[in-house]
Amino acid sequence: MQDPMLWLLRRHYAGTWTIRRTAHLWIAVATNPDTDRAPTVMHDDVEKFVRELENPPPRVGRRISLLSTSWSAERLDQIGDGAYRDDTPPIT
Template identity: 55%
Template structure:
């Protein structure tokens, strides 16, 4: 594929998956980062093959782990400072 064709495909994918994935590419890789902070699937997809990449955008692989913020015992001790995932602990642990 040519660079012009890849650029056109990139713009199309960005439009189709807007709000779900932030998509970019390098010379050899297609990269998508989930827009949802606590997504139930893998937060990032990196593929060399465009067809595999699009299949994974449609049906993302499972996440490898869970954020500590998904655990109520941890999350309940924090106050959310901003909507973009910044938290602070009002009463930090003492040593």
């Protein structure tokens, strides 16, 4: 049987968050990768979780993936969506 709270939260926040849960955590990932707010919210308490979904904290760190930087672009070949290859042999 599907969790009714999970169903309600997914329905309510469908345009903003992708929501899932484990046995102990509620987890939401922002649907907008360029958000200036926290891209991921996790809590073990559903009430704190919902408060943070309504008012997520500011984003910390970089807004872009390190894989999209010029350093990576010069060294890696993209072979698929989110998959990269480096043909450089390991340093021994």
